[in-house]
Amino acid sequence: MQEEIAVVGAGVTKFGKRFDVSYRELMAEAASEAINSMDRPITPNQIQGLYVAASIPELTVDQAHVANLAAQELGLEPEIIARVEMACSSGSTAIRNAWAAIKSGLIDTALVVGLEKMYANTQAANHGLCIVPDVTYEATNGITAYSGFALIAQEHMKLYGTTRDQLSSVSVKNHSNGAKNPKAQFFEKGEITLEEAKSARMVSDPLNLYDCSPITDGGAAVILTRGSLTTKFSEQPVWIKGSGQSVEPSLGVSNMKSLTEWTALKRAAQKAYQTSGISPSDIDVAEVHDCFTIAEIIEYEDLGFTAKGTGGKFIEDGESALSGSLPVNTSGGLKAKGHPIGATGVAQVVEITEQLQGKSGKRQVDGANIGLTHNLSGFATHHVVHILSNEEAK
């Protein structure tokens, strides 16, 4: 049997408007949160791989070559180092690459840091989001993330009868969870009512302000090592049991097979389930990519939590609530925890790691042993799924 790989350190910074730190200070804070979470904190000479997930620092803080910046700030001389850019899924992609480097035998231990500082230049951040789809052939026609997902929502509502209340219920749930997470961007805001969520200012029909995740400053970091070394660092390693990734051969809408059934997500999920031997009904807790409320509803379906077309009912019936059969986005999700795009995929793995270690405080899912993360980018064209467990042998 191949040696398993585990998370032995995991931490996030406070998400929100972080005018109190520079880009590099945020990077250091994220790394420090992960290092200080370890039972026996790692030292620089033990870090052989360094991956930095960052989407738009060139635009927001005028800094390129940010993986080298991390090496400077963290005093590292790694054997393998890379900056990973896959827009909103940069974080999970960086984790998958670190996992693959350890799996290959090239290195034993890697640090993954994801971050974004979007309030540093909000106009540049907006521009950075607008140029994620196919700029030449689609963005010039006026399509952007929120209008793209609005088109997806419109079609899902028409095909499956998904309702306004169901969309808003995702937002209400995620704000309720975020109100229990002191690191969340909207922790201080507290819970919102269904009425508030439904009556918010319309952005692009049918998506209103409370259907959309915000821009955010924030960072997250994890430390991965191979099975035989986990005891050096941690009493409670969390094992990466499955990892899957897939992409559509489409940068925009034109070459997607379907707007409402995400075939690349289904392929990524199937790979993660297959490699782990874990099935959707085994999952105790999940962090999924709720950039817009409709995305979370489609993800319930294409991750196999519920049948195609019944994602709306899944939220309406409370299945994904903190007290439900499969709590989703206990951190508050992208909606309430915030969405610093390079950090998001890493922060999802941090939340699941803490859940499986029983460290999630007021939002702890009782008896959580197996968790899943899902991170996407573009118009749902690229997906990464990870399955984690607090037991090495399932």
Add this chain to the structure above:
Amino acid sequence: MGSNTITHLPYKIEKGTKIQKFWDELNNDNLMTTKCKNCSELHFPPRTLCPKCYSTKTEWVQLGLSGKVESFTYVRTPPLGFENPFYLLVVRLEDLDKPITGRYVGDKDIYIGKKVVVAFEQIEKQNFLVFKEQVD
């Protein structure tokens, strides 16, 4: 509606390359794309390398302008560079088995399944495709 919602492009577009004909023909109110001479795959957007068979032998074909609305949204918060709210459509053209997106500049009666046609709107001396209602 009907008036330009954009007067200045917020993005740089690479032009004067092998697919210049696409842009030139838009200025003649024609929608062109490429087709693979080897495997007959119809591309959109136009290509210089066929993604199905990796042949570089492609030819230009003209697409008919009629299609049907597959999805739509009214964008009330326009993105950078766009001045007014607008309808955004996903349209399935009769001649192309891939959806295309664009702003709608026709009447206000918009619904999934509505017949629309490609129209052309000039921004900085370059036509871009938009949609308007089909008049039978």
